[in-house]
Amino acid sequence: MSKKRKYDDSYIKWGFMKFVEKDGTERPQCVLCYKVLAEASMKPSKLKAHLASTHPTHQNDSEDVFRSKKARFMAKGSLTRHGFQPSTKPILEASYEVVLLIAKDKKAHTIGETLVKPCAVVMANLVCGPEEAKKLKSVPLCNNTIKRRIEDMSKDIVAQVTQELRESRCHFSLQLDESTDVASCSQLLVFARYLAGFAVKEEFLFCSPLKTTTKSVDIMNILRQEIEIFLREKGNDLADYFGDPVFVARLAYISDIFGHLNALNISLQGSSLTIVEAAERINSLREKLRLWSNCVEKRSFVNFPELAQILVDDDAQNDFCSTLVVDIKGHLKSLSDSFDGYFPNLSVDPWIQDPFTILIDDIDDDNELKDDLIELKASGRLKMQFSTVASPSEFWASNYEAFPNLVAKALRMTLSFVTTYLCEARFSALVVMKTKLRARLDVGPDMRVALSKTAPRIKRLVEEKQEHPSHRV
Structure with missing residues (x-):
């Protein structure tokens, strides 16, 4: 049987007091957030880690400050000491909590008044009675209220993230990308990766409209060339190409090579990928390209299964295989060279x-x-x-x-970002939020509350405001 850890009075200097279970087990309880940690956390390193990661702004507080908070905490009664805190402004706090759920689910602001509250009132009336249902009717959830609540929570999240970035002991990395919303407005998404306490954190920073154009002359020239080719070839019978064995063989090769590139692309996705791992995977493909080129020179197409299937007829190979080998080797060399600029001179211990x-x-x-x-x-x-x-x-x-x-x-x-994976994955949220019916929405605060890993401090927001029940029934 493992020995039970005991609380030491010196733990108060990290903001922890003693919480005792019914069976006598002692556990550390934070005097700042009132969270009761596991018995295994009853050690200085775990307590300091909680203080640094959860309450970084209080790391330099004196022991007297924590003892004062403990005294006020103990004076609040038994329910509070067990982690239960009745809200002093339940209507206001309920409004914020419901709005947070609406924002996290990326719903329109009108849903609070048109669906959420009516459903809550119906359920309360049937299950709890008319008096309780009447209380729920007073929770403010109109469109403008939801907008203000989201803006409040967004500002609070910004304040927390900014504080974490300011207190981070290492440099931080930024990832950004842009996309066009339903109103043809270019939106810039920015994420950060940084050290928060003793953990690496990836956090949404902001979504902001770009005031200037994002068009590129190069992109337009490419489009123009592609359209020209399309128009020139539109009158031809494309089916004729599929009777040309050279065309079919080249098409099979392109299919194979794109399969390999897609596999590389998938391996480079994900939020935890480091620049070291990405460089290793790209260098691995470059080595494979050299190997495949040597195999092709020997007329071995084992790495290109679609092409190998086309060339299964030896007689067909003899007619055009030499030309095909030259084309493939040239393309593989060009493809290998194109990777040179991705991680130039990357030296990693x-x-x-x-x-x-x-x-x-x-x-x-x-x-x-x-x-x-x-x-x-x-x-x-x-x-x-x-x-x-x-x-x-x-x-x-x-x-x-x-x-x-x-x-x-x-x-x-x-900590360095390798791809724009986070931005690309979160653009789907922008599509859900900013629809034709909500084309004028300032999507920044909604995006931050929906995508941020940092929770808004609702109790602090509630303390700063007056409670005004809704007059709508």
């Missing part, structure tokens, strides 16, 4: 990806990080932690306090 497989003797003795790497590699606990984390970034972020110099260098590489 191998320990960043895996600090436990490197050879210490391979590191220069003059390297100031060598001592830290020796200490880190000798830790069985950290080795076990590394084997369970989702990414190297997560491992380094969680060990910033123990190895600040190592972590700072590692995160300079792993």
Whole structure:
């Protein structure tokens, strides 16, 4: 049977007091958010991590400040001490909570008054009675109220994220992309990846309309050329091309090569991909392209199954295979060269990806990080932690306090965005929110509340406002 951890009075300096279960088990409870942590968190490192990640603005508060908060907390009664806090402005708080749900689901602002409240009133009337239903009627959920609530929560989220970026101990990375909404307005989406406390966080920053044009002369020239080709060929019988074995073979090759490129593209998607991993995957494909070129020169098309199927007839191969080999080798060389500019001169220390497989003797003795790497590699606990984390970034972020110099260098590489995956994936939210019926919507606050991982501090917003029940019935 495992030994139960005991609370130490010194834990108050990190903002934690003692919470006792019915069976006598002691657990740490935060005096700032009143959250009761697991018994396993009854250790300084876990308590400090909670304070740094959840309440970064209070990290420098004195012990007296926390003891004062504890005294006020204990004076509020038993329900409060067990984590229950009755709202002093229930109608106002309910309004904010419902609006948050509406925003997260990307619904129109009118749904609060036209559907949500009527449904709630009907259910309360049938299940709880007329008096309770009457209380729900007073919750303000009209269109303008929802708009103001979303703007309030958006500003609060901005304040929290800005504070986190300001207090981040490492540099941060930005990802941005633009798309056109239903009103033909170009919208710019921006995300950030940064160190928040002891964790890497990816957060939505803003969605803002671009006032200037995004048209490109190069894009227009390409379109013009494509249209010209289309118009010139429109009068031809395209079916004739499919009787040409050279055309069919080239088409099969293009199908195969796009299959390989699509597989690479899929492997480069995802929010946790690092620039190191992306470079490795692209370099891997470049090596494959060289291999495939050598195979094609030997008239081996095993890496191009569609083409191999077309060329299964040896007699057909003899007529045009030489020309096809030259064309494919030229295209593979061109494709390989096109990858040169993606990660030019990217030099990455191998320990960043895996600090436990490197050879210490391979590191220069003059390297100031060598001592830290020796200490880190000798830790069985950290080795076990590394084997369970989702990414190297997560491992380094969680060990910033123990190895600040190592972590700072590692995160300079792993925090960088590689693609615009986050922006592209979130443009679907823009399409849902800004429809023809909502073409004039300032979508920025709605996007922030819907997409942000940072929760708005509704109780703080409620405390700053007067409660005004709805007069609509």
